[in-house]
Amino acid sequence: MARVLVVITPAEGHVNPSLGLVTQLTNNGEEVIYVCTEEYRSRIEQTGAQIITYPFPQDAFSHDPVLKPQEYKHSYQFIYMMVSGIIRRIIPNVLQVIEDQKFDYIIFDSLMGWGGTILAEKLRIPAVCSIASFAFVEPLGSHSGLSETETKELYEATMKITTELAEEFQVSIPAIEEIPAHAGQLKLVYTSRYFQPQAEKLDDRFIFTGPSIITRQDAPTFSFELLHERYPQTVYIAMGTILNKNLDFYQLCFEALGDLPVNVVLSSGRYTDMEPLADQIPHNFIVKPYIAQLDMLQHTNVFITHAGMNSTSEALYYNVPMVMIPLTSDQPLVASRVQELGAGITLDKNSLSTTDLREAIVEILSNPFYKQQAYLIGESLRQAGGYKRAADIIMNHFAKV
Template sequence: MKFLFFLMPAQGHVTPSLPIARELIARGAEVTYYLTDEYASSVRRVGATFRPVDASLSLDEREGASTLAKHGSPASFKDMMPVMFRFLADGMRYAPELLEPVRAEAADCLVYDPMCVWGRFLAGVLRLPSATFSTSYAVGPQSPLGKRIAESVRGPPSLAMVRSLAAMLWSGERIHRRYGLPRLFPTNMFSANEALNLIPVPRRLQPDADTYDSRFLFVGPTGLPREEDVGDFPVQRLAGQPTLLISLGTTPLNRRPDFFRACFEAFGGSRWQVVLSTGKWVEPASLGAAPPNFIVRSSVPQLAVLEHARVFLTHGGMNSTLEALWHGVPLIAAPQMPEQGLTAERIAELGLGLSLTEGLTDPKRLRELVERLDTEPGWRERVAQFQGAVREGGGAARAAEALLTFASAGKA
């Protein structure tokens, strides 16, 4: 059985798929990824075959991606749309180049991320048994996230949005005329659905879970539990200490030295042992001298830290959110993009933590929220109760089993 994976070239999209690939390979399947070069080693590490796609499709390297975060405020959908429209336009222009190489793979099943437009194109043209793998919530036109996307393009558009939207619509029109595939619009660009749709989110976290039928399989986090290489990170410093983990994720949106310095002021010299991850976009040395109770790194072994953490101040990315809930750690979610805003709302609604949408660089506000979450009764108990929902979906093993069953039915 041979599976092809097509994912948006971004760490938060690629990483959750790798445990599924490993499970498929362990059960005798062959797995091939089409991705940009920076993911070659990760793909090969799980035993899958790597095929390169054009480097310009890497979201991290795209013009404008690193400037989405405005000083003092997160990015809105409207901020993001010019970059995303251009990304989709370029992906559709590139997609036909993959048609014959992918046809020659003679695969049994194609798995694609709804945000990977060339994977969606190949599924439609080649008519292989195809499944989607969403790295966050299921998205439909009437879902909370789908409505946010649609609403984001209302009102006077910027010139950049007009140009990028025109490029996307024209690329979609060309694909429609040549291959007969549905046109791509802002209202449907991330809501591709197939006969099987894998959602690595607990059903209880999906805000409109009751609207999704049996084609949608909520498997929960796919990469947990797992062993983690801590390298030279001083995990021993966390033992017996009230540990606060702070991270805004891995995308260019975490380029927030103002926030990191506010954390120095908020928690320096406090009772907390603070672990602060700056991401690759901010060099720790550029922040100046860190307080003695801080461990500041570009990246940290997050799972190992969460085993000791009492509070996690996070951007609300889905991977980080589920890792915290898996370990029973309450969250303060400071969303840097709209999807994370929905997660922050869900965390607050379910009583699993707090949402921080204003005052990200206010040291007093940061201190108040962290202390509230750690000292008020109820937060930790509710997170502990929610752990069952996080763990019961079956993760990568259930996803792999569903794919094998689906692909076998397609061959029958």
């Protein structure tokens, strides 16, 4: 069997989709070496893979000014983040910790872009690109929102770093448009062709396998019987793992939903201090720092979410319609696609009011259309084959190479 190198950006939304695939590859007999950070050791070891770590700040995607998610006004901002924040910081570390090791192929994260190509070239092995969001037909922020001077300065800064890296690794200098491209012989997308925007523009190298639904072994228990004893319908709120510390938003949720005859379960985040709001939590709310989301979604009627790709895919997999409040990065694109297909309502974070949120929740709870549309997307995700099909495709492909 093959010896496989897996290199994924150390972020929840990128590591988690890869875990089912890695588990299946190891179960199928592949020897998987997973290079990531210490923060993800437990999860990765549970897959059966061997983990090799490198230093990287645990809270980088929450606080680092380059890596912190933002709304990109121009594609060059996204590309600069990739080069300066991801490729320059991670690729040298990866090459150092795997020095002198041999592999048969590599699976790398799409957020590394050209960095994955560098690894494949230096190791002289074929590559698979792991795409944790939609496959981007165009980079994020493709519509210009910067002045001509700002665009020129950003281009020059990006290409300066790119040129330095190309010289360091003795590889050719890519055009700026090539840096974020999904490289590799196979491009693995954890969604369905039906849900993917502009899927007709993507060739057969893009393999759509649906989300990687795998139960987290470290997830805490939750008494769902408690919900059924209270109200017949449940609203679940979770705003991701990076930008989930907005107490003003949680207070708005209390005011909007506190007097509705529904259960409201709020996952506030492990590192969010809810003490300032402790006396304001309505009687119909259950607030926990962390909840097993896959279990929770199976008891949810409406999901209030930031529209991160993982959370959105998991909700749709279980036919749950959504009220979406996209915050940054690819979230507006994901929310737009869900609303376009009729499975949810998008609200603007900048003008959000208690009335907006309440009316959106009541609309989805009372109108079966949203549930029906969520089911259609969910069925396409369930039929895509999941991580078992992904592993089979990868292993069959490289068995022929």
